[in-house]
Amino acid sequence: MVVGVVGLGLIGGSFAKAATRAGHSVAVWNRTRATSEAAVADGSAAAVLEEDMTSAVGSPDVYLVSLPPSAVVPWIDAHQSAFKNGAVLVDATGVKGSICEAMRKYAYDDTPWTFVGGHPMAGKEVSGYANATADLFRGASMILTPYPSCGRGPLDMLEAFFRTLGFGNVVFTTPERHDEMIALTSQLAHVVSSAYIQEPLAKEHAGFSAGSFYDMTRVARLDPGVWTDLFLANREALSSVLGGLIERLCGFKEAIDTGDAERLRDLLERGRAVIESMPPTYKSISRQ
Amino acid sequence: MVVGVVGLGLIGGSFAKAATRAGHSVAVWNRTRATSEAAVADGSAAAVLEEDMTSAVGSPDVYLVSLPPSAVVPWIDAHQSAFKNGAVLVDATGVKGSICEAMRKYAYDDTPWTFVGGHPMAGKEVSGYANATADLFRGASMILTPYPSCGRGPLDMLEAFFRTLGFGNVVFTTPERHDEMIALTSQLAHVVSSAYIQEPLAKEHAGFSAGSFYDMTRVARLDPGVWTDLFLANREALSSVLGGLIERLCGFKEAIDTGDAERLRDLLERGRAVIESMPPTYKSISRQ
Numbered sequence: 001m002v003v004g005v006v007g008l009g010l011i012g013g014s015f016a017k018a019a020t021r022a023g024h025s026v027a028v029w030n031r032t033r034a035t036s037e038a039a040v041a042d043g044s045a046a047a048v049l050e051e052d053m054t055s056a057v058g059s060p061d062v063y064l065v066s067l068p069p070s071a072v073v074p075w076i077d078a079h080q081s082a083f084k085n086g087a088v089l090v091d092a093t094g095v096k097g098s099i100c101e102a103m104r105k106y107a108y109d110d111t112p113w114t115f116v117g118g119h120p121m122a123g124k125e126v127s128g129y130a131n132a133t134a135d136l137f138r139g140a141s142m143i144l145t146p147y148p149s150c151g152r153g154p155l156d157m158l159e160a161f162f163r164t165l166g167f168g169n170v171v172f173t174t175p176e177r178h179d180e181m182i183a184l185t186s187q188l189a190h191v192v193s194s195a196y197i198q199e200p201l202a203k204e205h206a207g208f209s210a211g212s213f214y215d216m217t218r219v220a221r222l223d224p225g226v227w228t229d230l231f232l233a234n235r236e237a238l239s240s241v242l243g244g245l246i247e248r249l250c251g252f253k254e255a256i257d258t259g260d261a262e263r264l265r266d267l268l269e270r271g272r273a274v275i276e277s278m279p280p281t282y283k284s285i286s287r288q
Numbered sequence: 289m290v291v292g293v294v295g296l297g298l299i300g301g302s303f304a305k306a307a308t309r310a311g312h313s314v315a316v317w318n319r320t321r322a323t324s325e326a327a328v329a330d331g332s333a334a335a336v337l338e339e340d341m342t343s344a345v346g347s348p349d350v351y352l353v354s355l356p357p358s359a360v361v362p363w364i365d366a367h368q369s370a371f372k373n374g375a376v377l378v379d380a381t382g383v384k385g386s387i388c389e390a391m392r393k394y395a396y397d398d399t400p401w402t403f404v405g406g407h408p409m410a411g412k413e414v415s416g417y418a419n420a421t422a423d424l425f426r427g428a429s430m431i432l433t434p435y436p437s438c439g440r441g442p443l444d445m446l447e448a449f450f451r452t453l454g455f456g457n458v459v460f461t462t463p464e465r466h467d468e469m470i471a472l473t474s475q476l477a478h479v480v481s482s483a484y485i486q487e488p489l490a491k492e493h494a495g496f497s498a499g500s501f502y503d504m505t506r507v508a509r510l511d512p513g514v515w516t517d518l519f520l521a522n523r524e525a526l527s528s529v530l531g532g533l534i535e536r537l538c539g540f541k542e543a544i545d546t547g548d549a550e551r552l553r554d555l556l557e558r559g560r561a562v563i564e565s566m567p568p569t570y571k572s573i574s575r576q
Contacts, residue, residue, distance in 0.1 A: 043324065121498040141495045181496035184489045189500035192480060194559030195536035199529055201472045206567055207429045208469035211407040212477035215503035217555065221563045224556035228549050235544055241487055242541050244556040246534060248483035253530050256523055261516050268512035271482030275509045279494055283314040 001161070002027060003050050005058030006075065008035045011092050011123060012066030013132025015165065017044045019064075022164040024179045029198035032191045035129055044132075053082035062161060063089040065120075069229045073102045083113040083209070088154045094182060095233040096175035107147040114154045117145035119173060119182070120167070125221045139168040145175045173287070183237035190227055191242060193220040267275035289449070290315060292337050292348030294363065298321045299380050300354030301420025305332045307352075307389055309422045310452040314344035323417055331419075335537060341370035350449060352406075357517045361390045362405070371401040376442045378406035382470060384433045384463035385522040395435040402442045403557070405463060407470070408455070413509045427456040433463045444550040471525035477528060480520035481508040495569065 003022050008030040029049040030036045039045040051163055060061050065072055067092045093099050096117045103115045122140040142162040151273035159170045181230040197217040231238055255264040289312050293304040304327055308314045311463040315337040318324045327333040353360055360379050383389050384405045391403045410428040412419055430450040447458045467519035485505040519526055543552040
């Protein structure tokens with residue numbers, strides 16, 4: 001199978017490396033062509049993908065579009081007439097509602113290729129091709145948000161394909177459900193991490209910290225432009241879980257300020273009970 | 289050197305294993321004597337420490353008192369006449385102000401042994417002797433908060449001793465400074481983790497989460513009684529950093545709710561700038 005990887009950042013670079021290792025023929029496109037050439041030179045890809053979607057290994061059957069959120073739809077619009085019949089495109093953007101809405105215009109019978117919204121649940125606190133690795137997706141979830149009109153053919157193909165890249169499971173859901181859950185499991189973590197590290201005392205932590213401080217703050221090393229776009233593309237869901245967290249933190253603060261041991265203990269018991277009710281998968285994906 | 293380890297939970301058990309591996313003669317005391325006997329049987333200690341502070345390997349030169357916060361001072365009060373002349377006692381409690389205040393009565397010339405407040409900056413999200421390991425302290429900080437009247441002799445001895453257990457550095461500071469910093473680097477992380485996991489959607493996270501959700505929530509698996517005591521023993525410092533965090537989170541929420549991209553980006557830039565200014569030690573202690 002010929003796999004087109006579009007955008008060679010951390011995610012795209014890792015897609016290219018994982019797909020090449022899995023035996024696929026990988027053709028890569030990047031805004032800066034030199035990065036594509038470097039990926040071919042270092043063995044992460046087989047060929048450079050040209051503007052007309054041809055390459056030395058053929059035209060892609062599957063595209064993994066791993067561009068920044070605001071660049072995905074414009075890139076597809078600009079190249080849409082060059083995709084071959086039957087091609088399947090998957091993006092990798094962290095919010096699905098807005099992209100799936102914008103791409104709906106291609107979800108009709110007169111479009112000879114298929115778009116499926118996607119989000120690989122993997123990442124690192126560092127970015128760029130230099131940090132890409134073929135192991136990034138090992139055991140992770142690949143979330144897909146197809147249109148209801150999408151046939152089983154492309155979805156069965158994608159499920160098998162993403163497993164060859166190392167994903168532990170492929171989850172099919174709606175864009176709305178994805179965005180609601182991701183607000184909690186990823187976006188809120190980035191907000192908290194950034195707010196946490198901005199405590200003035202944080203700069204003096206040396207010698208006073210163990211694992212929990214690092215874990216609470218490491219994802220504050222994010223790309224501010226990308227995450228601003230992602231947050232604002234998912235405003236309602238993110239605001240809802242952020243509001244809930246603030247409310248619970250205020251409850252903790254009140255119990256601490258009033259020295260209410262019973263209430264504090266009860267709050268901590270509740271949190272512990274939730275953790276203990278988590279399925280074994282809770283721990284299965286740890287940080288890269 | 290004879291090392292007395294008092295209390296065989298996660299920290300005490302790990303102290304015993306690390307000290308035995310370092311070649312010290314380790315005598316252990318535990319409220320439930322069977323655990324002490326098990327530690328001797330499995331090779332983690334050389335002998336059981338009796339109520340009169342004798343053991344088959346002699347009476348301890350150094351005591352590591354690793355009991356729950358509320359049990360430390362009562363245990364020392366009950367055994368204080370049995371410590372041998374020149375013995376040095378170090379506790380392992382996560383808050384230092386209250387314990388160092390309560391122990392001040394022993395900081396005078398007529399007490400033939402020395403107390404030094406201590407806090408090993410290491411841990412796990414699981415507890416108990418069953419999870420103890422000789423490697424727990426590898427590379428971690430050991431914080432000591434001696435009284436101003438304490439001589440260099442015991443402190444030099446402790447610094448060298450804790451390095452034999454695997455600690456990467458030994459930090460000398462005041463109880464007040466310790467408590468202020470620990471409120472940020474450890475206590476606040478536990479509050480946030482517990483509040484985070486209590487979002488109702490958290491139970492449905494399977495398939496939608498990657499490393500950041502796990503990292504944000506893992507320490508919610510804490511001992512509610514112990515942490516209630518620790519939080520309330522450090523109310524002012526914890527309330528201060530918690531209040532600051534809530535304020536910054538409200539700032540994020542306002543920017544998200546009003547769709548203020550510029551402000552949101554600025555907030556994220558600030559967090560990233562702090563992370564990027566961190567010394568290399570920031571990443572050196574990762575979770576166990």
